[in-house]
Amino acid sequence: MINEKDIGLVESIFSFWDKLTPQQASLILGNSINANYKRGENIHRGDNDCVGVLLIKSGELRTYILSEDGRDITLYRLGAGDVCILSGASCILKNITFDVHIDAEKDSELISINSAVFQQLCNENIYAENFSYKSTIDRFSDVMWAIQQILFLSFDKRLTIFLLDEISRTGSNTIIMTHEQIAKYIGSAREVVSRMLKYFEREGLVKLTRGKIEVIDAVLLKEII
């Protein structure tokens, strides 16, 4: 069971809450548990394991797809107050025929709702079903954005967008990541990332030290986009 504060969060995130019968509301709360993950831990493996619907109390989740040879493409990230429906979507929504992988990118505190119970709710209550669809379509828009970045943007633009996103997300001009990790995130190869970063360094845009990239001139960097 989850505590009073968590119950408040469930009620505020699930905008359909006032459309539930008392039985439905207590069924959901009775099947909600706390689930905490360490940074880097895998939450959902993409093989229909139905981890449930996840509400994010704190932390960050990264959703990605993975090729057979281990290449991964980030689709989107979710943070505090977001609901992660694709974790159990292929179990809950019959017309979701694909699956994704989800990792904790930071230490994350989640509320996990049993996916069989949530599916039953969606079958019974059109407002809950509607909410699930709506959340999924929000992610569809995210995915389309990510794809267009990957397929269409020239590589210097992709790398620049990644660097700028990182510094705006962390509030620091220094990005503590290896070139290998960056390559993984933007769907490229380490060599390609290193070559472009060295080019950026020569242009006075960034300063490279082992495992770190310092953005020196964000204004000039923005002009690449």
Place this chain on the structure above:
Amino acid sequence: MINEKDIGLVESIFSFWDKLTPQQASLILGNSINANYKRGENIHRGDNDCVGVLLIKSGELRTYILSEDGRDITLYRLGAGDVCILSGASCILKNITFDVHIDAEKDSELISINSAVFQQLCNENIYAENFSYKSTIDRFSDVMWAIQQILFLSFDKRLTIFLLDEISRTGSNTIIMTHEQIAKYIGSAREVVSRMLKYFEREGLVKLTRGKIEVIDAVLLKEII
């Protein structure tokens, strides 16, 4: 206005029809028109032109995204009896923030429903809204499939899948397309397609003549996948 037979089609495709008030039903029918497109004609340009929700009576529509430099990636195809909601989706569903291009791939007969009217219906009637979401999510699954083909499959597999899909779709072993067109469809370059097709020809899988590809050994070709 559309004729009796077309009204029957609207009622059968829109599974929420019995949840409409008589006013809502006649609003939809009063704002439905016939729209015919020739093979190759562009239907929706991706710049929020809100062509409306399209029901396909006959023909085929291809949905794709387009890069600034003209590269195009096929996301999915729709045929008779399908509903094309993404044509007006960014007008109808507030949380769709991307846009796609749609062409008629064959001469196509459509019923087009005004998107402002359809949006109003979705605002008023949760069953219609639900139907729109559900149709959109079906396409989300299609798009995820297409992306994984493009990003992850090695090129010989992608080309093979394309050739096999074409012969199963048309029922003929001869594909009447240029290498340029095939490259466009599978998100590649003409040179790459030509090189791989010549390799397939040397392997006795296909026979190439100007503007045509004849699949000679579909069984052997399937082994590539």
